[in-house]
Amino acid sequence: GQNIDQPTEMTATEGAIVQINCTYQTSGFNGLFWYQQHAGEAPTFLSYNVLDGLEEKGRFSSFLSRSKGYSYLLLKELQMKDSASYLCAASQTGNTPLVFGKGTRLSVIA
C-alpha cells in the first residue's frame, strides 16, 4: 500500500530552525517532493530529492534516506511569512500520480 505520514501541526519561533519530518511507504518509489501552501492559496513546489542526502536551497533544505523511507524539510532563520502548510509527496515510477501526505501546518510566532 501507499502511506505518507507527517505531523499535523508544529509551532516555532521567529529566527529559529524547524525540522518537519515525513515518512513514506510506497511501491516503486522514485523521489520525494516538498510543497508549501499558504492559507487560501495553491501549493507551490519547494524541493525534490531523488538521491540520499541533503539538498540546500537558501533557507530551506531537504533530506532523503531511501533505505529508511524518511525525509525532512529544514527551515532556517524562520520568518513570519513561513507560516504555512508543508506537504510531503512521493513520486513513483511510471505514470502514477504523486502520493501526498496530509500536510504539516507550521505556525511561526514572535
Place this chain on the structure above:
Amino acid sequence: DAGITQSPRHKVTETGTPVTLRCHQTENHRYMYWYRQDPGHGLRLIHYSYGVKDTDKGEVSDGYSVSRSKTEDFLLTLESATSSQTSVYFCAISDRDREIGEQYFGPGTRLTVT
C-alpha cells in the same frame, strides 16, 4: 509561474444540480490532475489524465467524471452535486516525460453545495 487557470474560482450551487469545473493550461504538459482538499484529509486525487482522451480514476472518483478533448483543457463534472462535494478543487499539471515531474497547481475553485 506555470500557465494554469481554473474557472470558475468560486461557485455556490444547489444539491442535485450538475456542475462543471474547467482547468486550462498553456504549457502543453501531457499530465493533468484534479484534486480536492478538505480539512483533515489533505489533497486527494479525483481523476487524472495522461494525454488527450486518456484518463484514469484517483482515490475519490465516485460522483465525478472528467473529459479531456484537447491538451490544454481538463474538465471535471459533478453530475448531481451533493453537500459532501463542498470543497476546494485544485487542478495540477506536470510534464513527467521531460522534467522531474513536479506538479504545478492552479489557483483553486471553492465550491459550495447547499
